[in-house]
Amino acid sequence: MRIDCLQYANWSEKIFRQMREGDVDAVHVTIAYHETFRETVLNFERWNRWFERYPDLILKGSTAVDIDLARETGRTAIFFGFQNPSPIEDDIGLVEIVHTLGARFMQLTYNNQSLLATGCYETEDTGITRMGRQVIKEMNRVGLVVDMSHSADRSTIDAADLSERPIAITHANPYEWAPALRNKKDDVIRAVTENGGMLGFSLYPHHLRNKSDCTLTDFCAMIALTADTFGTAHLGIGSDLCQDQPDSVVEWMRTGRWTKDIDYGEGSAAAPGFPPMPAWFKDNRDFGNIEDGLRAVGMSPDEVEGIMGGNWYRFFAENFGPAP
Template sequence: MKTATFQKSFPWKTEGKEYPSFELAPQFGRVPEYSWDLSDMQRQRVQRLLREEIVVSLHDHPHEYPADMSDLIPYVRSAHTRTGYEGLRASGMTAVFDNLLDGYGCVCSSAGWKWEELIMDLGMRLCDFSKQDYVTVARNTSDIRAAHEQGGLAIVLSLEASTAIENEVDRIDMLYGFGVRQMGLVYSESNNLGSGLRERGDGGLSRFGERCVKRMNDLGMVIDISHSSDRTCLDAIRLSTDPLLITHAGARGVWPTRRMKPDEVLTACAERGGVLGIEAAPHTTVSRAHPKHSLESVMDHFTYCVDLMGIEHVSFGPDTLYGDHVGLHHAFDLGVHEDMATWPDFEPVDYVAGLENPTENFFNIIAWLVTHDYSDAEIRMVIGGNTMRVLDQVWG
């Protein structure tokens, strides 16, 4: 087996001279380590599963963020977003759906998301990846399996929303050509494709959105409906000839917010062969049983969705990063906190204990599954097997 190496982002450039220097949050030790009372046998089993199985995060932003979130907007505008290679190397993940920074274009100009900003970010990230022998940009499932065999990491280029394509369906072809293999239809606010989950009205998928769904099916690009409105989700599931992904969400039956999906959407997704990735960004997958957001809250959504959808349709899309995620929500005003006053009693947190960053996520997820008596076969399914089944079908 090849032992892959890693280094910092943009190793061919001089930081502070050829691109701006920022103090970045640490990849390790930013918050206390999650505490486990594992027996030696349980710990060995967790480590074995993390080492031997294909482990896929359906949704993360595995970037380093500024230590001081007041630097966030100039950092994003610099077009030199650093990837947390050292932390990712220690995570045990085989593949991560890396969602770039397409959702943050709204802070770079008054016009919101722009095609030029997306291409700039995508091009810079691809250039950086090309200089890392640890990283493979996955264009098919063979790339993911090869990364597993070689001890590397497969990056699946992903976008949270299709907003930047505007009304040009051929831009989907261009993104596919650049290596993008998964794309969300809408990011909370409506766009030309359909309604987002933050809107007061729900118009569902537009005629243009229908064309885009068909084009993504024809190309073999996975469709994500995480931030779409309920009707847009159902329209896309009905129309798509391929299974869809809900890469990062939870169950509204556990926590009644618009960011969570209702049972109707979850069951429709499962019936068409799709997979849900359980979300863990701060103040999303809270539960009444665990109103202080933590690994336990997230796993309340997991067990509910397993019972509802079947274990073969559930996975994990933690939606984490290296830095202060709560601070990021406030800095970008992404709407996560906008309706907290209407929620059931809960306790705000500074971070989600046990699922704070991409390095710790899957050790803790597997540890929870081990301590709750899930079999190796069941764990294999939810940490990567279910996702690989969908990718094999959609990517071909």
């Protein structure tokens, strides 16, 4: 089973066909960065049209059962998520509405301070806000997973502890291995995994040691080491693949409407665009390389199966429905 717990591609039939070539059973797809609720609805609509147009390639995922259906019918199940809580605006009632529409993950922050928590680029991290506590409770109730990929450390640890259901870091790597602002320190990973949560390993070059030149062996050895430290069961892939996006999109991701200045984030004025992907992971057809790489660094078939998709499958099965 292969599940990728984060992509934000410039979607097309070509990419959907590559998912099939790569035997990708499910993908968590970002459908909001800075969008308001109303704008996010337009993004749901675009996906509805793709589901209608490519019924032989993709289907909308609501629960883990849809992954079974996708496997039985040779398709990829698409699960929706937000990288920012902007779609719920200031309205806790929108949590259930976006879940009904299909959202299954929501980041409490995207780099900046939000109404709910602090982002990883702020200098002060004040943890979960008053509204954040209420929204986490509501997300737990309806089955919308708290994702802290772009959040600051204290906020993430607070969220892991406050949430009554496991949370996720869908796409990041250990800071110990690659000290990027977006990667996660051990105490953060521990707080998330000890509470039953998941870490998805990112293939976005800014999150990799040696960036685009990172080797497959180095990446897979890092996964094996993380498994030794935190337990294999809590780990998966969240590639952060942004295939075929123009550089204008990475600028939108970084600046949205919140600044008139350009903030290059993980990039720089000299290299403002998307960095090239590592040669061994260009697109959805390359998941087999990671699978081979994990075996080559000595992981067992069961461990590899879990990291490539089995662990996310179990997490999806337990966390996308109403609280028991």
